[in-house]
Amino acid sequence: DAGVTQSPTHLIKTRGQHVTLRCSPISGHKSVSWYQQVLGQGPQFIFQYYEKEERGRGNFPDRFSARQFPNYSSELNVNALLLGDSALYLCASSPDYKAGGYQPQHFGDGTRLSIL
């Protein structure tokens, strides 16, 4: 079975532009989370979606937005790009979302975004 797939793998943008990153979860997984990993740091949580609804949001500005589609795939959008947005963006999928219980996360290989 295919794992979490992300596209594109690499992307170069300039300051002020907009970018859309895409994620397809593992078949049967209904929850998708997005993380930002700046070089030399651990991943930081951005969003979690389940059944097309936002279930969690990290400490990121409103320039960051996301959505989940009926087939459970997801898009992360970033507007007005800044140099500091250069990072590896990771998507992770989980089978479900249950309050009070652990759901294993399976990570994709990420999209490397470079801002010039």
Next chain:
Amino acid sequence: AQSVTQPDIHITVSEGASLELRCNYSYGATPYLFWYVQSPGQGLQLLLKYFSGDTLVQGIKGFEAEFKRSQSSFNLRKPSVHWSDAAEYFCAVGAPGYSSASKIIFGSGTRLSIRP
């Protein structure tokens, strides 16, 4: 608030030697604890996790970790490293009772190099 400290930024060990990567966490109760590995250009792979019970946890690829409540530590160990173990290792902590990915905090990582 939860936090994770990985005091070693970079460690080099000889192939066949033993390995211990340090992790300290800050949390009011016993958290969920995780170790992830990230190879260059790839996403995160879960090595092992601790929720409760036996404080010595076995993971994949011959890794183990020991939870020590008195020291707020969750160090990762391997008796004999292989060249293929060269990667970035992340310790992470999650809040029990929450399924949301937003409750998982990652450390800044330890880069492991293997000396032939």
